[in-house]
Every structure is written in structure tokens, then in C-alpha cells.
Amino acid sequence: MRRFIRENSLTLAFGLAFLLALVGQALAGWADFDNQLATDGLQQVGFLAYLASSDFAVDVAENWQSEYLQFFLFISATVWLVQRGSPESKELHKAGTESDAEQKAGRHADARSPHWAGVAGWRGGVYSRSLGIVMALFFLLSWLAQSIAGTAAYDERQLRALQDPIAWHQYVASADFWSRTLQNWQSEFLAVASMAILSVYLRQRGSPESKPVGAPHDATGVEG
Known part of the structure; x- marks a missing residue:
């Protein structure tokens, strides 16, 4: 244990x-x-x-969807986008999906590789992108949950004020929905951008999210 x-x-x-x-x-x-x-x-x-209320559900869901969006975009973007000197970035010359040999995929998989890593066709293709796919699915499901719970919570407030409720598609196009959504997105994007650039110049001894203390600022893809 x-x-x-x-x-x-x-x-x-x-x-x-x-x-x-x-x-x-x-x-x-x-x-x-x-x-x-x-x-x-x-x-x-x-x-x-x-x-069991819609108010609690929407507060939880709106945070979950923004977090999963952050990870989905970061996982996907770092395939192609790089940041010189950041441990959050791959080495500059490795931008892209890389070769099967570099990824130990297909015929280059070894005995310890996951089974689907060595499988050709759609199964190997799906497995090679499975992390991004699952993060995107979690984002979409939690965003859908936010919109449904948000509609119920908004309509409850409308009824308390003796005003007419609105339909789901109207709420998704409303300022309330996008205000809740974008206030979370902007903070997630700022956090990722800050981590990428600050880790170029600052250190956290012993953390894999930081370079070794003595690593030069332009060392890229190096973890402490």
C-alpha cells in the first residue's frame, strides 16, 4: 500500500x-x-x-469545461508550436507529429509498448491521438452540461423576477452564457502563456515543470 x-x-x-x-x-x-x-x-x-440544483451544477461545469479546454488546446498546440527556452515546449527541431521511429509507433514499437501503439490502421491512429481526443470529449461534455444547467439556473432567476423563461438555444446565444464561459477561458489562456514564458527565465528546483537551476535560458524541452 x-x-x-x-x-x-x-x-x-x-x-x-x-x-x-x-x-x-x-x-x-x-x-x-x-x-x-x-x-x-x-x-x-x-x-x-x-x-441537485442547477446553480451548483452550472458553477461546477463551467470550471470543468475551461480546464479541459486548456489541456486539450495545450496538448494539441504543443505538437506544432514551440517556445524557445521553455521546458513546456518540445525541442525546436521536433515541431510536428514526429516519425514512427521517434514515437516508437507501428513497426517501431517494442515489447513494452502499449498494444495499440504497434497496430496499423485506424486503431493505431486513434491511440496515437487518444489523449487529445479524450480531453476534447471531456471539454465538450462539460460545456454541454454547463449550457443545460445554465439554462435551468437562468430560467429560475427569470421566474423569480416574474419574467418569461428562455429556451436552451436562446441561452447559448445569451450574454450570461458567454460571460460565464469567456471569464474562465481568458484566465486559462493567461495561465498557460505565463507558464510557458516564465519557465524560460525562472526555476523551481526539483520540479519537472522547470529546467534544472543551472540550465541556460535558451535550453528548450529540458526538465529539472
Whole structure:
């Protein structure tokens, strides 16, 4: 068990942090939601009712979709785009999908390679892009969930104000939907751009997201 925890500590630590943050968000969101209901003179709801509400769902989904968009775009963009001196970039001369020999794909797969890495045809092609595909799928599903939950939450506010609700396609074209969406996107893009350029000149000793402390600023694709 200790060996399992040590060898998977990064995933386990962030998985636990995610759960704790989600619980914290739920508790804080519930308190805020009930305060709004009290202000409007409406009956407050219990914690489980809040967890099943569209308000909680849209707050969670809008953050998930922006995170998965960030990873999908970063994974895909770094195939072709490079940043001189950044450990977040591949070496400048390796821009592109690289050869089968470099990727140990197809007939170049060895005994320890995943089975589909050595398979020709569509299965090998899908597996060679499976990380980006799954991240894109998670993004699209969470964005769809955001739009559906956002429509319900928006219509609930409309009804409280004695105004007509709107349909899903109207909400997707609304300022509320795009304000929620773009405020998350811009922060994700800024974070990626900052990480790419700051890691050229700054160091974090022992981190694979940083170059070794003594590595020159123009060393590219070198991890500490």
C-alpha cells in the first residue's frame, strides 16, 4: 500500500485536493444560495437540494469545461508550436507529429509498448491521438452540461423576477452564457502563456515543470 501511494502520490494528492475543494465549494455555494433566497423572501433549501440544483451544477461545469479546454488546446498546440527556452515546449527541431521511429509507433514499437501503439490502421491512429481526443470529449461534455444547467439556473432567476423563461438555444446565444464561459477561458489562456514564458527565465528546483537551476535560458524541452 505504501508503495502504491508513493508511486501514485501526484494523482492521489490532487484527487484528494479536488474532493476537498468540491466539498468546500458546495458548502460555500449552499450558504450563498440560501442567503440569496432569504433576500428574495423565498424558502431556503437543504444541502442535498442545493447539490441537485442547477446553480451548483452550472458553477461546477463551467470550471470543468475551461480546464479541459486548456489541456486539450495545450496538448494539441504543443505538437506544432514551440517556445524557445521553455521546458513546456518540445525541442525546436521536433515541431510536428514526429516519425514512427521517434514515437516508437507501428513497426517501431517494442515489447513494452502499449498494444495499440504497434497496430496499423485506424486503431493505431486513434491511440496515437487518444489523449487529445479524450480531453476534447471531456471539454465538450462539460460545456454541454454547463449550457443545460445554465439554462435551468437562468430560467429560475427569470421566474423569480416574474419574467418569461428562455429556451436552451436562446441561452447559448445569451450574454450570461458567454460571460460565464469567456471569464474562465481568458484566465486559462493567461495561465498557460505565463507558464510557458516564465519557465524560460525562472526555476523551481526539483520540479519537472522547470529546467534544472543551472540550465541556460535558451535550453528548450529540458526538465529539472
